Amino acid sequence: MTAPFRFPRFFVTSPQPCPYLPGRQERKVFTELSGPNATELNDALGRIGFRRSQSVAYRPSCAGCTACVSVRVCAHAFQPNATQRKLVRRHADLDVSACRPWATDEQYTLMRRYLSARHPGGGMAAMDESDFADMVEHSPVNSVIVEYREPSNGGRPGRLVGCCLTDRQADGLSMVYSFFDTDQDARPALGNYIILDHITRARAATLPYVYLGYWVQGSARMAYKTRYRPIEMLGPNGWVLIPEDTAEPVPTPA
Secondary structure (H helix, E strand, C coil): CCCCCCCCCCECCCCCCCCCCCCCEECCEEEEEECHHHHHHHHHHHHCCCCEEEEEEEEEEECCCCCCEEEEHHCCCCCCCCCHHHHHHCCCCCCCEEEEECCHHHHHHHHHHHHHCCCCCCCCCCHHHHHHHHHCCCCCCEEEEEEEEEEEEECCEEEEEEEEEEEECHHHHHHHEEEECCCCCCCCCCCHHHHHHHHHHHHHHHCCCEEEEEEEEECCCHHHHHCCEEEEEEEEEEEECCCCHCCCCCCCCC
């Protein structure tokens, strides 16, 4: 009898310096997403903490460190606080559309500005146009790129101020990668708004979760992910709610 699909083969990367916690080493376990069952495999791996990058699913597998924890917002139970409601009103004029995952020069230019402002020395800083196109377009699963634009002017599309490459999984939306205008005067906390918009989108699609990737306790860069309550983290015994007292305030808005 033929099995419904081949069990994936997993590989482990060589240790490299951790980008989040100084003095630690990072290592990942990964597998290829390909073939007719790529969507089902990605859904199953997403539920146990894997993330997608192009046609690869990966998760941390660091020796002696478990600081990176998968987190997901419980979309239907989410209630925005006063600051989040104000943020939604502030950006309510944006034109938002879910587009097919096709890279454009406009998107690439915005991402370059975002990386220069927020992650100038990061691993993606050297990404060229071809690399960007691969990131957006090489998806074996149901993906879109959600665009956030200023209001249209004279019938023409407004200025692009934000993007998020998003996968639709069986139980939620997975925010693969987002980038946006970092001008806090023109569009304050736009990254936070993009998350709030995805929570709204998940609820409208009757999907229970929004996957935010990895939360790293002790890393100020990742603490913003605990602002969206209720939020669950993946532990040794499955998904559990993050207690309120584990939240780490971060002064820099997303």
